[in-house]
Amino acid sequence: MSSIVRSLVDWLDDRAGVRDLVNDALYERVVGGSRWRYVWGSALVMTFMTQVVTGIFLWMAYSPSTQTAWESVYFIEHEMTGGWLLRGIHHYMAQMMVILLAIHFVQIVWDGAYRAPRELNFVIGLILMLIVLGLSFTGYLLPWDQKGYWATNVGTELASQTPVVGADLKKVAVGGSDYGHHTLTRFFALHAGVLPALLVGFLVLHITLFRRHGLHAKDPNHGPDAMFWPDQVLKDSVASLGILAAVLAFTVWEGADLMAPADAANPYNAARPEWYFLFLFQFLKWFPGELEIWGAFIIPGIIVTVMFVMPWIGRSRAGHLLNVTLMVVLFGGAAYLTTQALYDDNFAAWSEPPGESASEGEIKAYEASKDFIEAKKDAHYEALRVIELAQSPAKIPPTGALTLVYDDPYLQGPKLYKQNCAGCHNYVDEENPDPRLTSLVNEEPSAPNLFGVGTRKWIEGLLDPEQIVSAHYFGYQGSPFVGDGDNTDMVDFVQESFSEDLDEEQRKTVQAAFKKVAIALSAEAKLTSQKEIDAQDADTIAEGRALIEGGLADVLESGTSCADCHTFGSAEDIGSPVLDGYMSRQWLLAFLGNSADEQFYGDMNDRMPAFAPHDDPRLNQLDQKSLELIVDWLRGDWYRPAEVVDE
Amino acid sequence: MANAPSSQAAKPTPPEDRRSFFTAIAAIVTGAIAVVTPLLAGVATFLSPLFRKNHSPTVRIALLSQVPDDGMPRYFPVVTDRDDAWNRYPQQRVGAVYLVRQANEPTPIAFTAKCPHAGCFIGYTAGDDEFQCPCHTSAFKLDGSRENGDNEVSPRDMDKLPVEVREIKLADGEMAQEVWVEFINFQTGHKEQIRTT
Numbered sequence: 001m002s003s004i005v006r007s008l009v010d011w012l013d014d015r016a017g018v019r020d021l022v023n024d025a026l027y028e029r030v031v032g033g034s035r036w037r038y039v040w041g042s043a044l045v046m047t048f049m050t051q052v053v054t055g056i057f058l059w060m061a062y063s064p065s066t067q068t069a070w071e072s073v074y075f076i077e078h079e080m081t082g083g084w085l086l087r088g089i090h091h092y093m094a095q096m097m098v099i100l101l102a103i104h105f106v107q108i109v110w111d112g113a114y115r116a117p118r119e120l121n122f123v124i125g126l127i128l129m130l131i132v133l134g135l136s137f138t139g140y141l142l143p144w145d146q147k148g149y150w151a152t153n154v155g156t157e158l159a160s161q162t163p164v165v166g167a168d169l170k171k172v173a174v175g176g177s178d179y180g181h182h183t184l185t186r187f188f189a190l191h192a193g194v195l196p197a198l199l200v201g202f203l204v205l206h207i208t209l210f211r212r213h214g215l216h217a218k219d220p221n222h223g224p225d226a227m228f229w230p231d232q233v234l235k236d237s238v239a240s241l242g243i244l245a246a247v248l249a250f251t252v253w254e255g256a257d258l259m260a261p262a263d264a265a266n267p268y269n270a271a272r273p274e275w276y277f278l279f280l281f282q283f284l285k286w287f288p289g290e291l292e293i294w295g296a297f298i299i300p301g302i303i304v305t306v307m308f309v310m311p312w313i314g315r316s317r318a319g320h321l322l323n324v325t326l327m328v329v330l331f332g333g334a335a336y337l338t339t340q341a342l343y344d345d346n347f348a349a350w351s352e353p354p355g356e357s358a359s360e361g362e363i364k365a366y367e368a369s370k371d372f373i374e375a376k377k378d379a380h381y382e383a384l385r386v387i388e389l390a391q392s393p394a395k396i397p398p399t400g401a402l403t404l405v406y407d408d409p410y411l412q413g414p415k416l417y418k419q420n421c422a423g424c425h426n427y428v429d430e431e432n433p434d435p436r437l438t439s440l441v442n443e444e445p446s447a448p449n450l451f452g453v454g455t456r457k458w459i460e461g462l463l464d465p466e467q468i469v470s471a472h473y474f475g476y477q478g479s480p481f482v483g484d485g486d487n488t489d490m491v492d493f494v495q496e497s498f499s500e501d502l503d504e505e506q507r508k509t510v511q512a513a514f515k516k517v518a519i520a521l522s523a524e525a526k527l528t529s530q531k532e533i534d535a536q537d538a539d540t541i542a543e544g545r546a547l548i549e550g551g552l553a554d555v556l557e558s559g560t561s562c563a564d565c566h567t568f569g570s571a572e573d574i575g576s577p578v579l580d581g582y583m584s585r586q587w588l589l590a591f592l593g594n595s596a597d598e599q600f601y602g603d604m605n606d607r608m609p610a611f612a613p614h615d616d617p618r619l620n621q622l623d624q625k626s627l628e629l630i631v632d633w634l635r636g637d638w639y640r641p642a643e644v645v646d647e
Numbered sequence: 648m649a650n651a652p653s654s655q656a657a658k659p660t661p662p663e664d665r666r667s668f669f670t671a672i673a674a675i676v677t678g679a680i681a682v683v684t685p686l687l688a689g690v691a692t693f694l695s696p697l698f699r700k701n702h703s704p705t706v707r708i709a710l711l712s713q714v715p716d717d718g719m720p721r722y723f724p725v726v727t728d729r730d731d732a733w734n735r736y737p738q739q740r741v742g743a744v745y746l747v748r749q750a751n752e753p754t755p756i757a758f759t760a761k762c763p764h765a766g767c768f769i770g771y772t773a774g775d776d777e778f779q780c781p782c783h784t785s786a787f788k789l790d791g792s793r794e795n796g797d798n799e800v801s802p803r804d805m806d807k808l809p810v811e812v813r814e815i816k817l818a819d820g821e822m823a824q825e826v827w828v829e830f831i832n833f834q835t836g837h838k839e840q841i842r843t844t
Contacts, residue, residue, distance in 0.1 A: 292764070292802060296836075368784060616817050616819075619817065
């Protein structure tokens with residue numbers, strides 16, 4: 001057997017000189033013996049190879065266009081077997097690469113390993129570093145999610161400020177005036193084609209020159225000389241495995257995140273560049289107005305230039321010390337700026353709000369941090385929701401995942417509500433406040449609380465003598481429905497029904513009747529969430545209907561029932577608001593369209609704007625789709641994955 | 648020694664100087680044309696965005712009645728047809744504007760929400776007395792001027808857009824007024840407004 005292998009190797013060796021190749025590759029002399037401090041270069045090659053391998057497999061599933069980029073990344077991450085692992089490794093290995101580059105650079109400068117004859121190789125190393133940063137920048141955009149989109153947007157805006165050619169440069173990079181399909185095709189071609197090809201070319205040069213000059217031994221007498229194989233290779237492999245372990249740990253515990261799909265019309269206010277570019281981001285805050293080009297180009301340009309000439313500065317001992325000092329200042333400064341950026345954005349999470357004596361600047365800084373945390377939280381919920389929608393049986397429509405976002409009451413409802421309703425109405429679940437919706441809480445409402453509108457609980461509250469006069473129903477600021485107001489009939493009716501003259505027995509009878517009324521009225525809303533209990537309580541609902549239509553008159557001392565004032569069932573054309581279909585989708589749509597209509601509040605309408613009273617849609621404040629989204633959201637009508645599982 | 652004459656014969660004779668000069672030139676030129684032509688085709692295609700002009704659309708933003716004359720900014724999305732390479736997206740949100748109308752003024756002022764510093768979306772919370780950019784902390788007064796003048800991160804005040812109030816006749820013969828805005832995309836980072844066309 002071994003003779004067959006040997007003759008095969010001989011055959012290959014005759015024709016391709018493989019023995020020499022292998023010998024050259026493995027039997028490099030390591031002066032002073034193998035050491036852990038020599039692992040960084042090999043580790044970088046390993047990270048790059050990892051990126052090539054994972055990148056090619058990602059490429060096989062990725063589709064660069066505005067309707068497919070996010071969608072294909074979603075599919076990799078959440079649907080393909082092992083996709084989360086593949087993408088996680090690619091995502092975190094990229095960051096590891098930047099860390100390793102920094103370590104490699106620090107070591108070379110510290111050891112003075114850039115001195116003759118290694119100057120050229122140092123320069124090539126810096127070029128490699130810039131290529132890697134280019135790969136990071138272009139890769140950040142490719143998932144086409146909110147974070148990458150808005151952070152990269154700032155990056156290309158800054159590029160557009162390059163003196164003279166800036167505007168054209170941006171146009172070429174972005175593939176037009178605005179972000180679109182060609183931004184993705186170009187960034188992808190750079191990320192997967194041009195930059196890796198350049199990197200391979202320079203890496204070959206880098207390694208060739210490295211082998212030509214030999215390893216720069218910090219301490220040649222550290223130990224007996226050894227060969228690269230197997231001593232140093234073992235150390236390199238252990239280091240590579242350690243790096244992979246760290247990357248896997250991040251992948252398993254954190255995972256590569258995917259925010260909601262990029263939306264040019266909805267800015268992501270917490271957009272920040274990847275952490276290793278944060279210092280540049282923070283640096284820009286120091287340069288007001290037109291001085292910005294100093295922060296964005298001139299100073300970074302000078303720093304990079306200085307880095308390139310370090311081998312020549314470092315020819316003398318004093319020059320070398322200067323280089324080391326520069327490097328320490330550079331990394332110290334970057335670390336300081338990064339910390340500052342992180343602190344500025346997040347400090348509101350752990351520090352108290354500024355007190356009375358705080359300056360305007362302090363208050364603003366605190367507010368900005370609070371807004372950042374809020375925006376991040378919102379984006380997190382939005383991302384979870386879009387992924388939930390994408391995983392629904394309906395999947396993603398051909399128009400892309402943004403359609404899912406725009407058509408979802410759960411996502412759009414709160415936004416539309418905030419713009420159009422929250423100024424007056426409160427929206428809060430007192431028992432179980434939703435952290436996602438804290439911004440919809442109105443501490444001083446001038447209209448009822450709309451949380452759970454139309455549910456049994458909500459209507460029971462409306463028919464409760466104490467709750468009806470609370471701010472959650474008709475007891476809000478400036479209400480005409482309570483106290484000395486103009487239209488107190490409803491409140492009076494409820495309160496008189498529970499007058500203090502009633503004995504315990506009578507009170508219980510009234511309560512039982514009102515409960516049935518609430519159940520019957522709530523059934524009019526046809527809420528999805530009450531579908532089952534409404535079907536179960538068909539008898540109670542029938543009793544409740546009878547009470548509303550007139551039966552209540554026999555129970556109450558006042559001898560009146562709902563239908564004495566409201567149109568309902570057989571009691572037609574009595575008055576308003578009409579209780580047929582009360583809080584149903586149809587009813588609410590018409591109500592939001594014009595609450596002052598005769599079938600609703602008519603003359604009694606209290607400041608509620610008519611959002612769509614006109615037949616001509618151009619005249620209406622809200623279009624039909626927006627109204628539907630608000631109504632569906634208020635009624636809790638949105639896709640829920642659990643229901644599908646049940647069905 | 649038997650092989651010597653033949654190895655002598657194999658040695659190429661030095662060509663005449665003039666002939667070799669033309670050969671070299673011809674080799675370089677033909678080779679260059681062969682290599683550069685496809686490259687030029689690629690570069691031309693790559694640079695095609697530079698040869699395409701884009702115009703700023705004039706967009707209907709809102710009814711004038713939706714902008715009360717109380718001097719407070721109101722946020723409106725800019726919805727218009729958007730072309731992206733081979734796609735036309737009908738009626739897409741392409742950006743946002745703030746409309747502000749002072750007391751008794753017939754026409755509102757329109758500010759684009761794009762920050763003149765680095766293009767982030769400037770935010771405004773109803774009731775606040777300033778606009779704030781979430782990226783690099785630029786702040787603007789309600790008239791669009793920078794809170795800290797030239798010490799602000801933003802190099803210029805918020806960009807105003809040309810506004811037009813148009814009368815429309817409705818189906819029922821009644822008249823209404825609409826606010827139309829020329830939605831210009833200005834370059835960021837400069838003291839003066841420069842259109843990105």
